[in-house]
Amino acid sequence: MPEWLGRLTRHTEGLLLLVILLLGLLLTLLSPYFLTLSNFVDLIESYSVTTVLALGVFVVLVAGGIDISFAATASVAQYVTAYVATAWGLPALLCIPLGLLVGLALGCLNAALIYYLRVTSIIITIATMSVYFALLMWVTGGKSIYALPDWWSSRIVLWQTETASGDLVRITLPILVAVVAALLTWLLMTRSAAGRQLTAMGGNVEAARRLGVDLAAMHFLAYGYLGLMAGLAGLLQAHRVGEAVPNAMYGNELNVLAAAVLGGASLSGGLGSVGGVLLGILLLAMLQNGLNLLGVSPYFFQIVIGLVILVSTSITGLSTRVRRRDRRAAAA
């Protein structure tokens, strides 16, 4: 193995990049539609909601927790906002902050339950997922809101151009939102003291506590941030489809988790990067898109996703184990 390849594959991100490049090459050879600008931009747009959610999940994973109530949170935030926007006719400037606030509040509720009751995060968030979603279905009776106001449902194109082949390439609002969310998450995790403390808490809670990290504040930050992202994703999803359907996002938790995990976020905390999460999403998106273009049965897609998760996590797990053994051998 040449040296650059060894250096590239030492990190999950490098390995992922390599796989993505190989997959991209394969799909380009197999389908003429794959490597076009419009396909690529469409891909990013259709995965914008997943991206925003996965970034939030990533922060919680790095902090050493897990949260699977985010899809329910997003649905609640989306519906509440849709309700006040249609029934009360509130303007966008009030509705958007309200949606984000609802998400933030539900996330903070998760944090409070997890921190003050000292119950494992997965148990609490399974419970709150169930409660949030059931309350939503009970209150709304499962009714969708179709008549969203124009400011919300009309498509916002920031920039568009026609390629030589005649395809229309549009940079739309969801793409911008996903990019801003990624930047914000990157800033939080790598350029702020709070981000370093979150990572420290995920790596070793006791060590972080003894260093004087405020664990309660960190819990509120991690789960609150995910709640905020979930609220944002809820608003974005309604913007993309033009309606608020109470159960539209429910049941998508595991795909989002898979995207974050593919990018190297470890469930034991303290690991992962925003770049890795984005690459993980890109890999999933390319797989789905490529299989579609190749005319593979959509039924088959789930099998591929499962295999990709198993293989990628096994490689990460094995390489960690081998590295630890090497280090031990070197120390002896």
Added chain:
Amino acid sequence: MSATLISRLTRGTGPSNAVGLLALLVALVLLFTLLLPGRFDNYGTVQSMMFQLPELGLLALAMVIPLISGGLNLAIIATTNQCALLMAWIMSTWMPVGAGGIETAAIVALALLAGLVLCTAIGLLTGFLVATMGVHPILVTLGTKSLIDGVSIWLTRGTVVSGLPESFQWLGNGVLLGVPVPFLVLILAAVAVGLVLTRTSFGISIYMLGSNL
């Protein structure tokens, strides 16, 4: 007597909250009995609960073992579904028309065996990935869940496999001495899992694994 009973209930292995749950159960029964006079406190209600409960109960028994070992299995439902599909497929396609009692019994037994083998194989693969590859159980089972569901949907094209022999349906719908058969199955399984967990070295090892890996 009641003091020893309570202390025995609270002592159990691990952070047992049996007393709290029992109290909650009693409170719920009282509440529903008061709110729905004559409609809740009759044997029909109890019987219908005994029909509904076993599926959840058996799945919870399946989940409790990985939980005690410090893991989690997200793929239990997917595994159950796939194994049910396999059993139903064997019973509905291999059964000759007008099969006699022995033939039916043989094929039902074969189907049950095949389902159990499939479930065990999936479980062993999951265990292998968790133990040998060192991957977090949530991730492994997230992958296996997706994979198993994908295979099930891909093979069946999302359609239903039906046409099970009537003698087999007794297992789900039958009543024995006033008690639904599925409930008896649950009791048997619960006793078996309980014995394995508390009376075998394998079971105790699982607790030890969970408390300190």
